[in-house]
Amino acid sequence: MLKGKKLAVIGVGKLGEALITGLLKEGNLQAQDISGSVCHEASLERVKNKLSIAVTLDNKKIASDADVILLAVKPQNMDSVLGQIKDVIDSKKLVISVAASVSTAYVEQRLNQSVAVVRAMPNTPCVMNAGMTGICSGTHSSAEQMALAKEIFDCVGKTVLIDESLMDGLTALSASGPAYLYVVIESLAEAGVKLGISRETSTLLAAQTMYGAARMVLESNAHPALLKDMVTTPAGCTIDGLMELEEGKLRVTLIKAVVKAAQRARELIS
Numbered sequence: 678m679l680k681g682k683k684l685a686v687i688g689v690g691k692l693g694e695a696l697i698t699g700l701l702k703e704g705n706l707q708a709q710d711i712s713g714s715v716c717h718e719a720s721l722e723r724v725k726n727k728l729s730i731a732v733t734l735d736n737k738k739i740a741s742d743a744d745v746i747l748l749a750v751k752p753q754n755m756d757s758v759l760g761q762i763k764d765v766i767d768s769k770k771l772v773i774s775v776a777a778s779v780s781t782a783y784v785e786q787r788l789n790q791s792v793a794v795v796r797a798m799p800n801t802p803c804v805m806n807a808g809m810t811g812i813c814s815g816t817h818s819s820a821e822q823m824a825l826a827k828e829i830f831d832c833v834g835k836t837v838l839i840d841e842s843l844m845d846g847l848t849a850l851s852a853s854g855p856a857y858l859y860v861v862i863e864s865l866a867e868a869g870v871k872l873g874i875s876r877e878t879s880t881l882l883a884a885q886t887m888y889g890a891a892r893m894v895l896e897s898n899a900h901p902a903l904l905k906d907m908v909t910t911p912a913g914c915t916i917d918g919l920m921e922l923e924e925g926k927l928r929v930t931l932i933k934a935v936v937k938a939a940q941r942a943r944e945l946i947s
């Protein structure tokens with residue numbers, strides 16, 4: 678469904694760039710099928726050099742020429758961007774918003790007509806085609822348009838369909854999640870350094886271990902607790918490490934971090 682479609686990405690910042698890079702890598706869209714927009718003149722060159730797509734400051738023009746419009750500006754910029762493109766959006770186009778906290782109703786109201794809107798929440802590993810995206814449907818998006826949105830995000834990783842009421846929770850878990858996990862990798866690498874291993878090797882050990890553990894969870898379908906038990910030899914060294922983690926309240930800290938981020942996600946647009 679995606680082949681031959683024109684995609685406009687309004688707001689080619691960190692997330693917009695990650696998505697475009699992933700889509701181009703996968704080859705489902707060519708550079709000439711994608712156009713992008715930014716806010717500042719100075720950003721035009723940055724995007725042109727990095728992505729070799731057409732880039733402009735004119736949101737209305739690229740929205741008018743596209744079949745799918747992906748809104749990747751900050752939540753606080755959504756109102757003005759929707760105002761700029763409102764007149765060129767018709768019922769044949771699909772509007773996808775990746776802005777945290779911005780509901781499909783918010784977008785629909787500002788576009789002021791029966792426009793197909795999908796809310797999506799990807800994460801930056803899309804750049805490596807290892808992204809995780811949640812999508813939910815607005816009032817007027819058809820099954821076919823949802824399938825098209827899913828196809829876009831499937832190109833850059835995995836996609837789940839989720840109820841809109843759970844979007845802030847998903848934002849806090851998988852969109853913010855890479856930041857938490859980078860802290861974990863950084864901390865494990867620091868431990869390696871403390872134990873005399875070079876920083877470069879320590880970072881490789883930590884990151885590849887996290888990658889391997891994630892693959893074990895995804896591909897074995899085993900409960901993470903069971904996989905943890907497989908590493909924990911009675912009277913071995915892992916149990917001592919795990920006891921330190923329990924004493925440092927790692928589990929409850931991670932749970933509270935995600936819950937707190939979800940609360941904040943609810944406030945971003947108000």
Ligand SMILES: NC(=O)c1ccc[n+]([C@@H]2O[C@H](COP(=O)([O-])OP(=O)(O)OC[C@H]3O[C@@H](n4cnc5c(N)ncnc54)[C@H](OP(=O)(O)O)[C@@H]3O)[C@@H](O)[C@H]2O)c1
Pocket residue numbers: 687688689690691692693714715716717718720736749750751752754757758775776777798799800801852
């Ligand atoms: N970063 C993530 O991991 C992540 C994950 C999921 C969802 N999101 C969502 O993605 C959106 C963008 O986040 P980000 O981290 O990519 O932010 P960002 O790096 O600041 O990018 C925002 C981009 O929007 C552009 N922009 C601002 N106003 C504009 C306008 N009126 N017209 C056209 N472009 C405009 C900016 O242009 P200039 O470069 O010229 O300033 C910038 O390139 C947010 O709504 C966020 O909630 C982000």
